[in-house]
Amino acid sequence: MATKPESIDPGYTGLRTKVETLPTQYYFDEAHYERELERIWYCNWICLGRSSSVSEPRAYQVFDLGSQQILVVRGDDKRLRAFHNTCRHRGSALCSNETGRFPGGRITCPYHSWIYDLDGNLLRTTSLTQAEGFSPEDYSLYGVAIEEFAGFVFARLEGGQGLSVEESIDGYTGRLEQWPLGDMVVGHTFRRVVQCNWKVVWENYGECLHCPNIHPTLSKLVPLFARGLQEKTDDPHWQAHAQDDDPKYCGGLRDGAKTWSMDGQVHGKPIATLSEDARRAGQSFADCWPSAYFHGHLDYAHVTFMRPLGPEQTEYTKIWLFPKETLEDDDFPLANVVDFVKKVVEEDLGICEQTQKGMRSRRHEAGVIMPEEYYLKDFQDWVRRQLD
Amino acid sequence: MATKPESIDPGYTGLRTKVETLPTQYYFDEAHYERELERIWYCNWICLGRSSSVSEPRAYQVFDLGSQQILVVRGDDKRLRAFHNTCRHRGSALCSNETGRFPGGRITCPYHSWIYDLDGNLLRTTSLTQAEGFSPEDYSLYGVAIEEFAGFVFARLEGGQGLSVEESIDGYTGRLEQWPLGDMVVGHTFRRVVQCNWKVVWENYGECLHCPNIHPTLSKLVPLFARGLQEKTDDPHWQAHAQDDDPKYCGGLRDGAKTWSMDGQVHGKPIATLSEDARRAGQSFADCWPSAYFHGHLDYAHVTFMRPLGPEQTEYTKIWLFPKETLEDDDFPLANVVDFVKKVVEEDLGICEQTQKGMRSRRHEAGVIMPEEYYLKDFQDWVRRQLD
């Protein structure tokens, strides 16, 4: 808390002027939460999960998003479609199981047997006559924009900003695209309901000032994190060490470590497609606001999904993705990577819940974003734009 | 979904033009739910249950209705009275047990021993003096309109439409009145909290388009139901079979069946007072919106009570009523009728809960009432009138 602004090195990546956080009530107010569902969660590409459970034609999966249910189905042409899980007749949910298959390529409502094709067209009702003013073509299922991308299902309930899925993932192009995510296989899943607002999870993810305190093990693996920094240029005097190849200054993993794991070593099949830079860094990141972020390492990737359950409750899911060969190897020490990441996650979720509690103070109308927390400024500016 | 309007037979009972359902938010919005409590549940005759638990003078029973508690008591003159279960002094609930007896014919508040007679008049307080402006006659219990009818207790909290209880039960006069409901005895009770709006239960009850799908056993017993119809004239081409006495066309139970039961046979004492028509039909119905409906069969009746617990939660109770002699017969196979009806109920409640879920879709602003669902139009028109 010493450096004067005038002595800061050129190229410094931190914030130079004080920035206030979002109003604190954005993190627990019920009406504001509904507004965020509408303006943020229902208007952006949301990463719902892997597409592997709908890999076969006529297979379906139902995903929850806020108060909405999205029915995703693979057509006979192998392309995905998505609909609200709602019959146009009297609103019955079409599917009550999470996953299944539509034999005959027909979606039949369990209530009155209205039958739709996999494009959502109403093929027939069971009424013996057709009322004046009723046209089946007016009663197609409510469509939802859907994309399959890199082995994931992305859906957008409404309007949106015109971005493509790829454009919605900051850090995909030129970075995470080096990982063959579409071909990789889930080796482990972690799921927990966290007692905090979804933005608290993102803001925790977006800065490393908390790393020395909260993540002793991770901070040993990534020496720059032990200094509370994410990039070497987050240090206002970074130029003094510009040529230093000590990871404490230049970033990346500690000497001798290759990947995020207990021993730092690679035991699975390395991803062959990585650039020299990606291999050297040992960690790459990409973010898809508001629903998911991606980590790529030399031999695996892990992906985090968030789902808002309420103003102060979020479902947090992480999956670990490996090359198929890695998981087929009985000797592969899965716990070596899973336990490492899970420890970091547990540390994060604990402090997220404690943050949520403190924010209820009536005096705390807003907090302050510190210089190293520039990611939070970007994120909160985006939230503000979405809400406008 | 084929018949053109112009080719419909005269006398057709279905709807001829398209009708929209109530707005979907009427099924889950909290503020709208409160409005329905006030305009519908607190202003109509509500069937609270059997009067048998208050059969003796000075016996009482407390019934819940929305957020209100109604204390029903039988006077020494054998007539029922009802009051809010609330002392006029500082609002204490007068009775905490569901049923009981007022010895001495006095209602004594447990808090400060204010004493009321069974007409609700305040007889005495325990204060040593009487403040200026305080007149005991201003502090009678809050009265509730109450009627005993056919062995049931009906209460109306407020105003109401001026209908009598009998007028409030559509299908009673000339139909259900053939059953000696007042003398019949409860042989079985089924109760479940259903996760749906109360109107979903009524709308499920009011049409048989869902019968082929949802009720295979019932549809075997009532062949017209297997065609998705309730009345023979629900078929736009009913005249082609106008003289046909196949129950598939003319209605009623399948050949050889006499009553709603597993084997279709009557094992209890038949109701002697039924008309030839009622006997032939094997099933008769009457409805008391919004709280109850009645089924009469050759040897028993069953009655369904609904109570709203929240916008998406309803208490569903069904009782089976038999002639006293039937229940005294140790060989009477009670399960033969109970299990049959219970199967139908479980099927209905399952699809009601699934309907409630699908209605949360933001796109589903309203559904459509199909031609055979004319009962729903009547019901929803009534709901709309009540809310005006």
Added chain:
Amino acid sequence: MATKPESIDPGYTGLRTKVETLPTQYYFDEAHYERELERIWYCNWICLGRSSSVSEPRAYQVFDLGSQQILVVRGDDKRLRAFHNTCRHRGSALCSNETGRFPGGRITCPYHSWIYDLDGNLLRTTSLTQAEGFSPEDYSLYGVAIEEFAGFVFARLEGGQGLSVEESIDGYTGRLEQWPLGDMVVGHTFRRVVQCNWKVVWENYGECLHCPNIHPTLSKLVPLFARGLQEKTDDPHWQAHAQDDDPKYCGGLRDGAKTWSMDGQVHGKPIATLSEDARRAGQSFADCWPSAYFHGHLDYAHVTFMRPLGPEQTEYTKIWLFPKETLEDDDFPLANVVDFVKKVVEEDLGICEQTQKGMRSRRHEAGVIMPEEYYLKDFQDWVRRQLD
């Protein structure tokens, strides 16, 4: 319910004209509850509990009050300070344990290690530079007014009425101050979540019209209570017995009883500092609206704390305080006093919950305060003034 106003004795303490209670919706309406939190619970001195758990320098305790958490800490100067349990950076709760100690006399936020001294001054952040516009002196912890008084911790979140803690306790000066509360020790604690509004508990406490009914044992100990009175002058004809030393007329405990206990006898060390009057009365009272009331007896005291948990839910805590020597005496029959008081409490809380239930009646817009319930008028007038 007989005495005419004109025949009332001079000096009569009851109400002479009819008074309406607060509107009933003040006891369950959610928005009104929030208003009471703001205007009453956050603006008055609240008795949080004993200060014994923060007796050592650097010890802290976190107290809940409504949605707020108050961190109370003893400074190295032995004086208490209090703050919102919230870091000024991004709002993390500073302490997650209920009690603990700050080694080094520093409050360190667990999230990003912002460090505050025990006066709440921000000593350092962990950022490497200081943004323009950021001054540490603007980021002291949010302070809370705090007082240690008679062994209790009192906090006031906001403004307040300018009263001192002592002035906030009606009946302290000249009455409860005779008890050495600061030196007494907790011998027993009773805690229960009661399903009623906090005001229902106060109103139950504030009158004895309910005593004959609800408290048979207490009414035997305090004969005036058996008549539904708190003071002898609550009887409109009190002068007829003005010289009578029967406790039925003059108040105090029954002949031969000395204290509130099962056998009425004193087994512990008597409080030496009591006046002759206090000793004779056998019971003394003091109230600190809205959070606590105090009972003093010859050999012990007991104190009741209330905390609002919701419009229809209150946390009720009672502690029994004894001279240290009494608790060190292995033969002291603790149950003799604890069981007596606990019986009274259970009786009160039962009828409080029943009162809450009856108040939901839509017809019961307000109740009536009876002549002997003058304390309720004072209390409700105070509530009204706070809300204005």
